[in-house]
Amino acid sequence: MCGIVGYIGQRNATGVIISGLKRLEYRGYDSAGLALYSSRRQALVRVRAVGKIAGLVSRIETDLPDHADPDYTLGVGHTRWATHGAPTEANAHPHLSRNGEFAVVHNGIIENYAALKERLIRKGYIFTSETDTEVLAHLVEECYEGDLHCAVAAALEQVEGTYGIAVVGSRHQGLIIAARKGSPIAIGAGQSEAIVASDISAIIGYTKQVVFLNDEDIATITAETLDIASLKNVPVSRALTHIDSNLDQIEKGGFEHFMLKEIHEQPQALANAIRGRLLEKDGTTRLGGMQMTSAEIARISHISIAACGTSYYAGMVGKYLFEDLAGLPTDIEQAAEFRYRNPIIEPDTLMLAISQSGETADTIAAVREALRKGATVLGICNVVGSTIARDTGRGVYLHAGPEIGVASTKAFTAQVAVLAMLAIIFGRARRLSGSKGRELVRELTRAPAIVAAMLEEEGAIKVIAEKYARSEHMFYLGRGYMYPAALEGALKLKEISYIHAEGYHAAELKHGPIALLDEHVPVVVAVPDLPGKSKTISNMQECRARGSSVIAIATSGDDEAISSCNDVIRVPRCLEFLAPIPVVIAEQLLAYHIARFRGCPIDQPRNLAKSVTVE
Numbered sequence: 001m002c003g004i005v006g007y008i009g010q011r012n013a014t015g016v017i018i019s020g021l022k023r024l025e026y027r028g029y030d031s032a033g034l035a036l037y038s039s040r041r042q043a044l045v046r047v048r049a050v051g052k053i054a055g056l057v058s059r060i061e062t063d064l065p066d067h068a069d070p071d072y073t074l075g076v077g078h079t080r081w082a083t084h085g086a087p088t089e090a091n092a093h094p095h096l097s098r099n100g101e102f103a104v105v106h107n108g109i110i111e112n113y114a115a116l117k118e119r120l121i122r123k124g125y126i127f128t129s130e131t132d133t134e135v136l137a138h139l140v141e142e143c144y145e146g147d148l149h150c151a152v153a154a155a156l157e158q159v160e161g162t163y164g165i166a167v168v169g170s171r172h173q174g175l176i177i178a179a180r181k182g183s184p185i186a187i188g189a190g191q192s193e194a195i196v197a198s199d200i201s202a203i204i205g206y207t208k209q210v211v212f213l214n215d216e217d218i219a220t221i222t223a224e225t226l227d228i229a230s231l232k233n234v235p236v237s238r239a240l241t242h243i244d245s246n247l248d249q250i251e252k253g254g255f256e257h258f259m260l261k262e263i264h265e266q267p268q269a270l271a272n273a274i275r276g277r278l279l280e281k282d283g284t285t286r287l288g289g290m291q292m293t294s295a296e297i298a299r300i301s302h303i304s305i306a307a308c309g310t311s312y313y314a315g316m317v318g319k320y321l322f323e324d325l326a327g328l329p330t331d332i333e334q335a336a337e338f339r340y341r342n343p344i345i346e347p348d349t350l351m352l353a354i355s356q357s358g359e360t361a362d363t364i365a366a367v368r369e370a371l372r373k374g375a376t377v378l379g380i381c382n383v384v385g386s387t388i389a390r391d392t393g394r395g396v397y398l399h400a401g402p403e404i405g406v407a408s409t410k411a412f413t414a415q416v417a418v419l420a421m422l423a424i425i426f427g428r429a430r431r432l433s434g435s436k437g438r439e440l441v442r443e444l445t446r447a448p449a450i451v452a453a454m455l456e457e458e459g460a461i462k463v464i465a466e467k468y469a470r471s472e473h474m475f476y477l478g479r480g481y482m483y484p485a486a487l488e489g490a491l492k493l494k495e496i497s498y499i500h501a502e503g504y505h506a507a508e509l510k511h512g513p514i515a516l517l518d519e520h521v522p523v524v525v526a527v528p529d530l531p532g533k534s535k536t537i538s539n540m541q542e543c544r545a546r547g548s549s550v551i552a553i554a555t556s557g558d559d560e561a562i563s564s565c566n567d568v569i570r571v572p573r574c575l576e577f578l579a580p581i582p583v584v585i586a587e588q589l590l591a592y593h594i595a596r597f598r599g600c601p602i603d604q605p606r607n608l609a610k611s612v613t614v615e
């Protein structure tokens with residue numbers, strides 16, 4: 001996710017900003033840049049580079065040989081994780097105003113940027129990037145009448161969406177303006193210096209005294225002073241916080257592992273995945289990146305999904321969604337099989353390639369094979385500008401934020417949300433009524449809250465995890481939408497705890513694998529209060545009759561499955577089409593805590609890589 005660092009003080013700003021940006025590397029990014037005030041040139045100088053901070057440092061060494069001069073004492077820097085526009089140098093921050101006098105770094109999303117951009121272009125502003133942020137730089141120039149604070153406030157008044165920003169101006173060599181709405185900004189107040197950052201890990205090497213901005217605060221920061229006001233310019237006071245934590249604790253947000261942090265980020269990841277995409281009044285959703293007209297959407301008569309691992313299981317949920325909500329026949333195939341099987345692609349087939357990283361070799365090859373056969377291919381990726389996103393040229397981003405833990409968690413739930421939004425679009429073009437569409441869209445609006453309620457069950461899940469942590473084999477069962485959820489639960493457990501786990505359709509168990517059950521093999525059964533529940537309860541009894549302990553994942557308040565299980569994990573009630581989301585989160589937490597009790601290296605399991613770029 002994007003990171004901001006700004007410095008004003010007595011030290012060389014280049015060094016402080018670069019070391020701050022390095023501290024933010026753990027958040028994931030794809031390009032970086034900085035803008036410094038040069039007193040020799042009496043202007044802002046900017047250097048940006050695609051890729052790692054090391055690349056930015058070499059660019060600075062060549063393009064700005066005097067970068068270590070002591071008179072560089074003011075600047076802002078940024079690590080960008082692409083959202084609007086690919087990770088290119090032109091899209092990297094800082095963005096400059098048309099006259100080059102103002103530099104802006106920004107985290108968040110300006111939702112009305114397209115309208116603002118159109119208006120600014122009509123007024124003669126020239127845009128050099130595809131980002132939403134660049135409108136802010138031009139707006140500051142447009143609003144500037146000699147006071148940088150007022151110009152930034154007036155610019156922000158026009159903006160809808162979220163922001164954490166830092167702005168510098170070449171006529172204000174002693175000043176940084178910072179502001180926040182929905183995206184964090186902290187200000188470290190040192191001795192005759194201040195550091196502004198989106199994350200305190202960039203600050204605490206210099207000072208432990210930090211002020212956090214609230215939403216709609218604007219801070220006027222000099223080396224000696226800090227004044228905070230509301231957007232309406234009413235002064236406000238914010239407490240100074242003393243930070244005790246160490247850097248490792250901060251990078252993981254206080255969690256022991258990235259995986260746990262990412263599990264807990266799911267309310268926010270889902271909120272980001274659905275933001276601006278739900279049209280409740282029309283009972284549908286809007287996914288601009290599809291680039292398909294209504295007529296093209298209505299012409300699609302078959303969907304083919306290719307993906308690997310967790311993304312494949314999300315794709316399996318997609319099959320249920322497209323068939324249930326849109327009546328569209330849907331095939332799902334492991335990408336490695338798709339690429340070599342000579343798949344049948346008809347002119348009215350839409351292919352979906354699902355990949356968190358967008359770099360999985362088998363999925364890339366499947367996309368290329370489908371494109372060769374003339375298919376329309378949509379990429380459903382998390383990483384903006386990744387190979388699959390570029391190859392397909394159209395698709396839907398998850399906006400789940402960087403996933404660092406090797407085991408995929410928040411990407412899965414965001415993938416299901418995106419597939420649900422797609423299925424609603426195709427459904428509304430076919431057989432889904434307006435009132436049903438509205439009901440589904442309303443439920444999607446609730447998704448972040450459903451997930452937040454699910455996370456509250458963590459304490460109870462931990463107790464169950466401890467009880468079963470010494471198992472050597474486990475089964476996961478489910479039917480309907482819970483079938484892919486069972487497969488994903490087993491995958492999560494085996495990859496991080498090294499327990500041998502198998503996911504099965506609840507009814508399929510008795511066609512063979514039931515022979516493996518005994519008192520040493522616990523069975524996790526996804527049995528929320530949905531169609532098929534009573535049949536799954538019968539399957540639970542079959543397991544108990546073979547001596548297995550059964551852990552039921554059941555809806556809060558529904559006690560029907562209780563007498564057939566040994567332990568129960570509660571999930572919040574929700575409509576069937578979203579039910580895999582809380583159930584899989586329950587399984588993520590169970591796998592995590594079992595692996596933790598077993599002392600496994602959760603963020604880097606043996607033999608696994610985050611992105612599988614080989615066949």
Ligand code: F6R
Pocket residue numbers: 308309310311312354355356357358359360363406407408409491492495610611612
């Ligand atoms: C499991 C996991 C993997 C990935 C798979 C595909 O937790 O992370 O199974 O889901 O390697 O990766 P992407 O989605 O990046 O194509």
